[in-house]
Amino acid sequence: MQSGEKIAMAKKMRNFAAILAISAVVGTMLLVLVFLLPVGPMRRNVEKSVGDMLKTGDEIPEDAFSKYLWKNRETYTDAIMVQNAIERLPDKNAYEHAMWMYHYDLEEDVWTPEDSLKAFCESHENVNNMYLHIYARYWHGYLLYLKPLLLLFSWQHVVWLELAVQIALMIWVLVTAIQKQNAGVAVVTLGSFLFMKPVLVLVSLTMSVCWILTLLAVEYMLLHHDRLHEKGQYPEFFLIVGILTSYFDFLTYPIVTLGIPLCCYFLLENDRAWNNIKKLIGFCASWGIGYAGMWAAKWVIADLTLHTGTIKDAIWSIIGRTEAIGGRPRMNGGVYVIGLNLQEYPAYIGIAAGVLAAIAIGMLVMIIVTGKWKEIFAQLVPVVLTAAIPFVWIIAVQHHSALHARFTFRILSVAAAAAITFIVLNVKQAKKQQKSQKIFKKAQ
Numbered sequence: 530m531q532s533g534e535k536i537a538m539a540k541k542m543r544n545f546a547a548i549l550a551i552s553a554v555v556g557t558m559l560l561v562l563v564f565l566l567p568v569g570p571m572r573r574n575v576e577k578s579v580g581d582m583l584k585t586g587d588e589i590p591e592d593a594f595s596k597y598l599w600k601n602r603e604t605y606t607d608a609i610m611v612q613n614a615i616e617r618l619p620d621k622n623a624y625e626h627a628m629w630m631y632h633y634d635l636e637e638d639v640w641t642p643e644d645s646l647k648a649f650c651e652s653h654e655n656v657n658n659m660y661l662h663i664y665a666r667y668w669h670g671y672l673l674y675l676k677p678l679l680l681l682f683s684w685q686h687v688v689w690l691e692l693a694v695q696i697a698l699m700i701w702v703l704v705t706a707i708q709k710q711n712a713g714v715a716v717v718t719l720g721s722f723l724f725m726k727p728v729l730v731l732v733s734l735t736m737s738v739c740w741i742l743t744l745l746a747v748e749y750m751l752l753h754h755d756r757l758h759e760k761g762q763y764p765e766f767f768l769i770v771g772i773l774t775s776y777f778d779f780l781t782y783p784i785v786t787l788g789i790p791l792c793c794y795f796l797l798e799n800d801r802a803w804n805n806i807k808k809l810i811g812f813c814a815s816w817g818i819g820y821a822g823m824w825a826a827k828w829v830i831a832d833l834t835l836h837t838g839t840i841k842d843a844i845w846s847i848i849g850r851t852e853a854i855g856g857r858p859r860m861n862g863g864v865y866v867i868g869l870n871l872q873e874y875p876a877y878i879g880i881a882a883g884v885l886a887a888i889a890i891g892m893l894v895m896i897i898v899t900g901k902w903k904e905i906f907a908q909l910v911p912v913v914l915t916a917a918i919p920f921v922w923i924i925a926v927q928h929h930s931a932l933h934a935r936f937t938f939r940i941l942s943v944a945a946a947a948a949i950t951f952i953v954l955n956v957k958q959a960k961k962q963q964k965s966q967k968i969f970k971k972a973q
Contacts (some may be wrong), residue, residue, distance in 0.1 A: 533809030533877070541764060541765075544765060545764075545765075545768055545815075545819075545822075546814075546819060548768060548769065548772070548819075549768075549772065549818075549819070549822045549823060549826065550826075551645060551824075552769075552776070552823055553768035553823065553827070553830060555831055556668060556670060556776055556823075556826075556827075557627065559670075559673055560627035560668070560669070560670070560672065560673070561623045561624050561627045562623075563672055563673055563676045563677065564623035564624075564626045564627050564672075564676075565615075565623050566569075566677065566680060567680070568614075568615050568616070570680050570860070571614060571615045571679040571680050572615045572650065574677060574679050574680070574681075574682060574683045574684070575611055575614075575615055575646075575683070575684050576650045577683040577684075577685075577908070578663065578683040578684045578685035579611075579647060579650050579684065580647075580690070581584070581685055582604065582607075582684050582685055583604055583608065583646070583647060584703035584965060588718065590864050590894065593765065599783055602728070602729060602732060602733055603733045603735045603736050603935075603936060604642075605642055605643065606642070606734075606735040606781075606936075607733060607734045607735050608642035608643045608645070608646040609632070609640070609642045609664075609779075610669075610671060610672075610675060610734050610735060611646060611675070611679070611684055611734070612632060612633070612642065612645065612646045612649060612747055613630060613632060613664070613669060613672060614672055614675045614676045614679050615679065615962060616631055616632060616633065618631055622837045623816060624834075624913040625835065625912060627834050627838060628663050628665060628831040628834065628839075629663045629831075629835070630663060630664040630665055630667070630669055631661060631662070631663060632661075632662045632663065632664055633645065633649055633656045633659040633660065633661055633662070634659060634660055634662050635648055635658070635659055635660070636660065637660045637678075640662075640728070641783050645659065651792060663837075664896075665827075665831055665837050665839045665842070666827070666828065666839055666842055666843040667779060667827070668775065668776045668777075668823070668824070668827050670773075670780075671738060671776040671777050671779070671859075672736070673777075675734065676686070676698075678690065681822045686734055687734070688733075688734065689736050691731075691734065692731045692732060694741065695731055695737060695741060695744070696731075697732075698744040698745065698748065699719060699722075699744060701744075702714070702715055702718055702719070702744055702747055702751070703715045703719065705748060705751045705752065706751055709742065709751055711751070711797060712956065713950075713953035713954075713956075714747065714751060714793045714796050714797065716949060716953055717792050717793060717946050717949045717950050717953060718743070718744070718747050718793065718946070719790070720948065720949045721785075721789055721792075721942040721943070721945045721946035722740070722942070723751070723878070723881065723945075724874075724878060724881075724882070724941060724942035724945040725740065725782075725785075725939040726873075726874075726875075726939070727887070730939075733935075734940065735779055735781060735940070736781060736782075736936060738777050738778050738779065739774065739778050739781055739782050739783055739785050739786055739939075740785070742770065742773055742774055742777065742778070742786045743785055743786050743789050743790065746770050746789075746790045747789065747790055747793050749766070750766075750793055750794065751793075751797070751799060754797045754798075756899070758798065763794070763812060763815075764815040764904060765810070765812055765815070766815075767787070767790070767812045767813075767816040768815045768816065768818060768819035769819060770786050770787070770790065770816060770819065771786075771787070771815065771816035771817060771818065771819025771820035771821075771822075772820070772822070772823040773786075773821040774786045774787075774820055774822045775818075775819065775821075775823040775824045776823055776848060778929075780929070781933075781936050781937070781939070782917055782936060782938075782939035782940045782942075783820065783940075784919055784922045784940045784943060785939060785940055786816075787813065787816045787918070788915055788918050788919065788940075788941070788942075788946060788947070789813075789943060789945030789946050791809065791812060791813075791915050792912070792915060792943075792946045792947055792949075792950040794808075794812070795911060795912060795950055795954065796950060796953060796954065797916075803812050805908070805911045805925055806837055806911050806914070809911045809914055809915065810910075813918070816906070821928055824843075825843075827839070828840045828843045829941055835929040837867075847972045855965070859924065859927070860924065862924075862927050863920075863923060863927050865931075866923055866924075866927040866930050866931045866934070867920060867923050867924075869930075869931055869934040870923060870930060870933070870934045870937060870938035870940075870941060871938070871941070873934055873935055873938035874905070874938065882945065885945060885948050885949065886948060886950075889948045889951050889952055892951070892952060892955050893909075893951075896955075908935065908954055909951065911952050912947050912951045915943065915946075915947045915950075916943070916944045916947035916948065917944075918943055919940040919941050919942075919943045919944055920944070922940055923937070923940070925926055953973075
């Protein structure tokens with residue numbers, strides 16, 4: 530590495546450290562501030578709709594769509610989020626709440642969030658028959674918007690509001706992509722959304738977080754790609770996306786906030802040089818530093834200030850989440866868990882994935898047959914590597930991916946995004962060649 534490159538690398542590392550430190554401090558301060566909000570109105574607003582939001586068994590509506598919706602919604606984690614928002618221990622201050630994240634449950638050794646939230650609302654703050662738990666190893670940054678919203682609206686209305694926000698963001702991405710003459714970005718982003726069970730994402734507090742962050746990241750790239758590229762600020766951009774994901778997400782399908790923006794970068798830059806592979810590695814590292822660094826910052830802050838034991842708890846949690854499933858060898862277990870995640874898709878999505886794969890493979894065969902392999906190879910490799918990211922994630926974090934396959938399967942949408950990216954890039958290349966041929970014929 531040359532002297533100039535060393536200086537540039539050192540500057541990047543200083544920028545990264547500064548951004549991480551500022552993010553951790555600001556994130557802590559904002560959490561403390563929202564815990565100063567009165568929880569009485571929030572509880573009353575949650576009580577208005579807790580029965581409707583947690584319908585089970587015979588309470589489920591009779592029409593087919595409602596049955597599908599209420600049987601598949603992630604009410605387990607949504608209930609945890611909502612109860613975290615309305616919890617307030619009278620003998621604990623706002624900072625202690627932000628760090629410890631206290632949570633009452635009906636059971637001592639297992640979590641029963643839906644029943645616990647109902648009991649919590651019905652008991653009117655009488656928690657004598659409940660057990661106090663903590664959830665300190667996450668930031669729970671979603672409380673920054675959930676607590677103020679529940680102060681004003683019922684839980685049900687908050688869900689509808691989030692649905693409206695997601696639809697508005699998708700329309701914004703589509704319109705901006707068309708205006709920037711890069712509709713392929715919208716095709717990749719919105720096309721990959723079809724592989725997330727989109728209806729359930731739209732009506733879930735938990736499942737919408739990573740999707741909203743992805744849409745915001747893609748929209749920012751569409752608006753500011755030239756500046757980010759020319760000033761070399763994409764590493765900082767992916768670092769911040771990783772930080773925001775760590776802060777707001779509840780460990781659902783975080784890798785989507787990396788994979789889909791990566792695919793969009795290849796379309797925006799349309800750089801077929803080998804430099805794209807170097808950028809891919811650098812952007813993945815930047816996102817990873819932001820994601821892991823921000824998460825670790827919570828553990829350090831909590832442990833240093835309140836001696837919570839969060840670092841020890843988090844380390845054991847990481848060991849548990851990443852261990853091979855069922856005593857299998859890691860690769861064997863990884864393949865098994867990938868299968869579990871694939872099983873979460875309905876049959877029609879399997880057909881769509883098959884069609885998508887057939888088109889991509891067909892294009893690849895045509896490239897090889899026509900002898901254009903060398904021209905497309907440098908463009909193909911980073912897309913293939915991006916498609917591999919969710920599978921590597923599942924193999925690495927296979928215990929968590931098996932335990933929560935009903936929502937972790939959404940990271941496989943990154944592979945779909947990569948396949949769509951490859952198709953779009955080749956269509957663009959074909960159109961470009963046709964245009965060049967027409968110009969050449971006219972010149973003759």
